[in-house]
Amino acid sequence: MEQHEERIELSLPGGDSMEVVAGTTAAEVARRIGPRLAREAVVARYDGRLVDLAQPLLEGGKLELITLDAPEGLDVLRHTTAHVLAQAVLRLYPGTKLAIGPTIEDGFYYDFDLPRPIGPEDLPAIEAEMARIVQEDLPIIREEGGRQEWIERFRAAGQPYKVEILEEIPEATVSLYRQGEFVDLCRGPHLPSTGRLRAFKLLSIAGAYWRGDEKRPMLTRIYGTAFKSKEELEEHLARLEQARKRDHRRLGRELELFAVSEEVGQGLPLWLPKGATIRRVLERYIVDLELQEGYEHVYTPPLARTELYKTSGHWEHYRENMYPPMKVDDEELVLRPMNCPHHIMIYKQKPHSYRELPIRIAELGLMHRYERSGVLTGLSRVRGMTLNDAHIFCTPEQIKEEFLRVVRLIQRVYQDLGFQEYVYTLSRRDPENREKFVDLPEMWEKAERLIREALDEIGVSYREDIGGAAFYGPKLDVDVKSAAGKFETISTVQVDFYLPERFGLEYVGVDNRLHRPVMIHRGVISTMERMTAFLIELYAGAFPVWLAPVQGVFLPIAERHVEYARAWTEEGRRRGLRLEVDMRDEKLNRKIREAELQKVPFMLVVGDREVEEESVAVRRRGQGDAGHLPVRDFLDELEKLARERRLDLHLAAASSPGVAASSGVPAS
């Protein structure tokens, strides 16, 4: 023991501070603060860095003890769980080569190169081994070691992936974590011992390329998650189950919205009548809005001569996503993957004056893209799709104004669709990748600068995505938070100096000379396919009135009430409402149940009383009885909800449900 111990001052959260001997560990500090913290702390933040509890604190500074209630604590817990997973796998499958095992949102994974393939049925055994490692309560010890030395040791241990990682680390010393017989290269920090693990579960198993490179070996990735308590784990698993119930593929089948048929082809969905209704509503909505905004809607064919795409550059930069050409007579035709060249040809039909600009050409354009079979998913990732597309041809001076108009249009549409959270992403080219992006650096910089200026003007913050641009220019993507909590790209706005050049577009300026217009490519509601998939999941199939394929269903109590229901259904249809009658010879309870399962917004019970007084007994989806209403009033209200694109089912004029429901006899 040192005679003259150096003392250091640690400042703790809340303004407290503590003086301790240099070299005291964070765990010791926690013990001094209190037994509960000593028990709960998993890691510490020491001058901004996360460190192990066992780390000796040599200098004064800020110290914060972190428990599993903090996101960082949970992250460390999951990281340690990943190590325990790796240890278990090594015990069960000797000869396994370890790759990497990071934490991800809501969990962690670890990639292995296993001596033999394993499947989901092997996960319970691995979990059991993990539980044993937790039982063993192995201390987790950080070690520092020479990089070169550990390269040798991992090589000798038959861990080539670790060797590869080490070879790329610039520092001469590296940190390792040891628990029992297991040691892994890792920055840390980690929990103090394996016994600290709480609730964890292995969720799935899948392939993943080493380093995400399809030319490298395919590894086995095991996904799992961990929480601080069994209850929280159960809650999380329940949330996953809920998400599965929202899956648009499942709801698409249950609600008869769309179908995919092997006979038709991969990624080529069929729109069933109800799904087609949603699509038609969306299409009419966006087309009307665009017409109001000064767009001109056109129709152009989904096929074109290959030459057109050679001119546009698609053939050079986008060919891997295009269906191969077909030869007919003397022409070679391809299915178009984008609509821009067709719209450019429309622009080129006649000379243009600066006075006409901007010209905004819009189309619900059918396109086909060849997507690798593994990526196809229901309606959200398909090979044949209709894009809400438009191309704005404008002068360079008009770019910013036009860009802003598009962003405002997007915001307006999101409000109507009920999108709450979205983020802007400036997708730029990857300057390294000259294959994918046209190699005109000044052009890219100019376009990026213009987008930034416009974004600053509108006052929105944005992320940046290097390499996410279109081949011809940078773009602003708008990613909307999905029902699953992930952000999906819905809208996009792109500034393009390239295609006008390729196609030699021009307009006559004030100076009576020819100038090159600029194009803005923009999609607001994405493809009809993707938007529909997104909305199905967002609303879990329970659409607001304006989008619901069936807005109300009449439920006649007995056969003698069917005629009444039918007559009013027809009246409603004449008014543009989407109503149906459940004419089946079934009991009311049954009809209600099925209308609820079909997520119809309004159920209209009609029996003797309603026929007598020309009313309906209204039942709102998920909310039960909503009282009586004269039929005409109900239809008026329904029209209003649809017209105003209301997201709720509130009926202004409904009588109080209590009164109507309890009486059971016609009001005198």
Place this chain on the structure above:
RNA sequence: GCUGGCGUAGCUCAGUGGUAGAGCAGUGCACUCGUAAUGCACAGGUCGAGGGUUCGAGUCCCUCCGCCAGCUCCA
């Protein structure tokens, strides 16, 4: 495309070498019904496709197709 898993009735799923099953949906009949499943009966399948092993294949093997998870890619 790659790795793993899965394809049995419209849907959800049993069925591990010996005569293809259940529930729901569908059809018929009865009931005429008041706020989340009325009862009874009937019908429904070249077990994804093709080949092979076997006396015998939904079941074992091979090839192909599709679907699911993930990787890669992306609207």
